Amino acid sequence: MIAIIKYNAGNIRSVENAVKRLGYDCIITDNADQIRTSEKVIFPGVGEASSAMNYLKKNNLDTLIKSLNQPVLGICLGQQLMCKYSDEGNTGCLGIFDASVKKFPPNELVPHMGWNNLENVKGELLKGISINDNVYFVHSYYSETCTNTIAVCDYIVPFSAAMQKDNFYATQFHLEKSAAVGEKILKNFLEQ
Amino acid sequence: MLKKRIIPCLDIKDGRTVKGVNFLDIRDAGDAIDLAKKYVRESADELVFLDITATEEKRKTLSALVEKIAKEINIPFTVGGGINSLEDVSAIIKAGADKVSINSSAVKRPGLISEMAEQYGSQCVVVAIDTKFENNAWMVYVNGGKTPTPLKTLAWAKQVEKLGAGEILLTSMNNDGTKNGFAVDITNEISEAVNIPVIASGGAGTKAHFKEIFEQTKASGALAASIFHFGEISISELKDYLKTQNIPVR
Structure with a gap:
């Protein structure tokens, strides 16, 4: 069973749909036991960092997520909350990845919305993905690049498009909305 | 590099796709989900579904259709038509x-x-503007292009950005259905004036029209309906062409 963490963030249904399209069972839950005992955990999210962190703390999901040993995949805001700190609402985050989250300078359109390609791709999660593959982004804040970066995207500044540390994986882009390329990445995560 | 988006629009009536010419004269263009799936296969970047008969009764039908679309479609999609309240949203x-x-x-x-931006984030708020050039000014129209308003398009576009819109879908009624090309002037004016994505709509008839709108304006995407529905241009063929013209597309 795949657990999708339920919290006060949008876009959970489309993650559920994407997992189901690949033929996996999943459950949307904020129940600690269900999350802890699931095979894999997905931590999705569209929303605002400080209110999301507050919700996680209030429900003790912050310590739970950090303590998980099975593969965990953060998506979009999920990736940002797995970093150290976010400028959005001056929010202390989970601190899994060694990076901070900053707001894009308004040199170009913000949010960064649409399809963009990935560079410096490495690791199992992104197996089979090349520089010509595009994925779908929607975000106004970005995770800095750091030793945990496994893919870079360049929009205004180069930022972490995907990250990994041990069993923790994350993508800034919405793999559940990234057509066949996103499906391949989700499959890589679910099959490992 | 961020790619320019090609967005087919599906006008929905009773779950089927229709397309009017100059906002009138409705023709049937097939089952909405079948068509949507075909567009995804052809590498459409996004889909827009507009319910053109959104009455109170139809609203429930629309939710059911949206649910079905969400299950089957793995690219982003926008839904509009007759949405009046935060509840509808x-x-x-x-x-x-x-x-x-x-x-x-x-x-x-x-x-x-x-209210929408606060509750769901600007990224999910698209303000569609129907505009018509008359008496030397681009003016905003409502009710499916039937009712004029005293709003000037440029001022309204700036206002919706300020209020929290994440994207503007700009349809020129003068161009819509004509197949003579997008409205380059107003699209240029609006996309220079706001710092949110502007999607150009209305008037696509040839592949060159897409090249023109991307070269001459800052539009982030271009939307079309009939030329895709009736197979005059396939999306994959359009994208191949744009690549040869050095327009960044997926």
Whole structure:
């Protein structure tokens, strides 16, 4: 069973749909036991960092997520909350990845919305993905690049498009909305 | 590099796709989900579903259709048409839409834009603007292009950005259905004036029209309906062409 963490963030249904399209069972839950005992955990999210962190703390999901040993995949805001700190609402985050989250300078359109390609791709999660593959982004804040970066995207500044540390994986882009390329990445995560 | 988006629009009536010419004269263009899936295969970047007969009764049908689309479609999609309240928006978002487009209701009550942005984030708020050039000015129209308003398009576009819109879908009524090309002038003016994505709509007839709108304006995407529905141009063929013209597309 795949657990999708339920919290006060949008876009959970489309993650559920994407997992189901690949033929996996999943459950949307904020129940600690269900999350802890699931095979894999997905931590999705569209929303605002400080209110999301507050919700996680209030429900003790912050310590739970950090303590998980099975593969965990953060998506979009999920990736940002797995970093150290976010400028959005001056929010202390989970601190899994060694990076901070900053707001894009308004040199170009913000949010960064649409399809963009990935560079410096490495690791199992992104197996089979090349520089010509595009994925779908929607975000106004970005995770800095750091030793945990496994893919870079360049929009205004180069930022972490995907990250990994041990069993923790994350993508800034919405793999559940990234057509066949996103499906391949989700499959890589679910099959490992 | 961020790619320019090609967005087919599906006008929905009773679950089927239709397309009018100059906002009138409705023709049937097939089952909505079948068509949507075909577009995804052809590498459409996004889909827009506009319910053109959104009455109270039809609203429930729309939610059910959105749910079905969300299950089958793995690219972002926008839903619009007859959305009047935050309640309507919530129903569509819960059914699985990524973005909700509002038009007449935003003109009637601009506060709805802010409420949507606050509740769901600007990224899911699309304000559709139907505009018509008359008496030397681009003016905003509502009610499916039937009712004029005293709003100037440029001022309205700036206002919706300020209120929290995440994207503007700009349809030129003068161009819509003509196949003579997008309205380059107003699209250029609006896309220079705001710092949110502008999607050009209305008038696509050839592949060169897409090249023109991307070369001569800052539009982030271009939307079309009939040329895709009736197979005059396939999306993959259009994208191959744009690549040869050095327009960045997926």
